[in-house]
Amino acid sequence: MNADASTAVRPAAIELVSLSKRYGDAKPAVDGINLRIASGSYCCLLGPSGCGKSTTLRMIAGHESVSSGDVLLENRNITDLPAAARGTAMMFQSFALFPHLSALDNVAFSLKMKGVAKAERHARAQELLARVAMGALAQRKPAELSGGQQQRVALARALITQPKALLLDEPLSALDPFLRIQMRAELRRWQQELGLTFIHVTHSQEEAMALADTMVVMNHGVIEQQGSPHEIYNRPVNEFVARFMGGHNVIETPAGKVGVRTDQTLIARAGAPEIAGLPGMPALVTDVEYQGTYVLLGLRKPGASQAVVSTAEFSVMLSEARFAATPFAVGDEVQLAWTPESAHPLQS
Numbered sequence: 001m002n003a004d005a006s007t008a009v010r011p012a013a014i015e016l017v018s019l020s021k022r023y024g025d026a027k028p029a030v031d032g033i034n035l036r037i038a039s040g041s042y043c044c045l046l047g048p049s050g051c052g053k054s055t056t057l058r059m060i061a062g063h064e065s066v067s068s069g070d071v072l073l074e075n076r077n078i079t080d081l082p083a084a085a086r087g088t089a090m091m092f093q094s095f096a097l098f099p100h101l102s103a104l105d106n107v108a109f110s111l112k113m114k115g116v117a118k119a120e121r122h123a124r125a126q127e128l129l130a131r132v133a134m135g136a137l138a139q140r141k142p143a144e145l146s147g148g149q150q151q152r153v154a155l156a157r158a159l160i161t162q163p164k165a166l167l168l169d170e171p172l173s174a175l176d177p178f179l180r181i182q183m184r185a186e187l188r189r190w191q192q193e194l195g196l197t198f199i200h201v202t203h204s205q206e207e208a209m210a211l212a213d214t215m216v217v218m219n220h221g222v223i224e225q226q227g228s229p230h231e232i233y234n235r236p237v238n239e240f241v242a243r244f245m246g247g248h249n250v251i252e253t254p255a256g257k258v259g260v261r262t263d264q265t266l267i268a269r270a271g272a273p274e275i276a277g278l279p280g281m282p283a284l285v286t287d288v289e290y291q292g293t294y295v296l297l298g299l300r301k302p303g304a305s306q307a308v309v310s311t312a313e314f315s316v317m318l319s320e321a322r323f324a325a326t327p328f329a330v331g332d333e334v335q336l337a338w339t340p341e342s343a344h345p346l347q348s
């Protein structure tokens with residue numbers, strides 16, 4: 001990675017220009033998106049099921065035709081090129097390794113297709129396997145490898161074509177939760193070591209926050225917000241992003257909707273001095289969840305019927321120590337409050 005250049009001045013590796021995909025007469029799956037992904041950065045495309053993130057990735061890869069718009073890779077228009085001629089490589093959820101081939105032959109496969117001589121393709125495959133700490137297991141078949149090891153083979157196989165951008169479609173979702181966190185750290189490390197542009201599709205906010213330099217939050221085929229994880233988590237632009245990212249209360253105020261982080265939402269008995277003079281509202285505690293280092297309180301407006309509001313409308317996250325000092329119980333009538341600095345307006 002070009003460590004001394006800021007994201008803002010780095011050239012774009014991938015640029016999407018008014019990119020759309022329409023299947024038949026349905027509403028567009030991807031609706032005129034514009035996006036610049038900085039060279040050497042880790043970009044996560046994130047959003048709920050059906051938001052168009054996989055379709056976007058497939059259009060970049062050349063596995064899906066474009067209805068309108070352009071895909072540029074390092075200023076070269078690749079919109080109409082076949083997948084193999086684009087300079088991108090794709091890594092899939094299931095890793096899609098050939099079960100009957102050794103790790104070495106899986107990695108060397110695309111060079112074989114290109115007619116590269118056996119000695120050379122094996123030497124290059126072995127070198128890449130060594131690079132992902134799989135050199136000693138090169139002769140094993142996929143079934144003889146763990147999920148994490150298979151992922152490394154899949155990465156080596158994608159890298160052998162020397163792509164300018166690596167595209168990853170939910171690469172961690174087939175792994176168990178423990179391995180997922182371990183492999184997430186490996187992906188980040190590899191990306192930094194290789195200095196390659198990674199574009200990773202996920203539906204997991206946590207995964208995107210952990211990995212991305214730039215997060216792109218999509219909904220209904222459009223980009224709702226893009227920015228660093230810190231920007232998106234702390235300054236969601238609208239109610240969708242605030243709710244999708246979680247960790248925020250969306251509160252109606254006379255000036256419009258605001259977002260307040262659940263760990264910055266204050267809670268006290270009505271009339272308590274610590275919230276005197278702050279904007280706020282009354283609420284009723286509906287559930288108390290102990291989470292170890294913190295306690296999560298669920299609340300709703302006092303008048304709202306439980307039947308109408310199936311889940312808590314608001315949440316407050318308190319440290320375990322703070323909760324122990326002033327515990328709250330289900331049914332308590334309380335006051336929620338926030339400082340003006342912790343509330344930021346949400347576009348409708």
Ligand SMILES: Nc1ncnc2c1ncn2[C@@H]1O[C@H](COP(=O)(O)OP(=O)(O)OP(=O)(O)O)[C@@H](O)[C@H]1O
Pocket residue numbers: 023029047048049050051052053054055056203
């Ligand atoms: N081959 C197809 N034919 C018709 N409609 C499709 C096709 N592929 C995707 N769609 C539709 O396009 C929309 C976007 O799908 P896409 O797979 O890009 O979403 P996604 O955000 O990746 O969802 P998921 O997380 O569930 O994979 C959805 O409404 C989907 O039903």
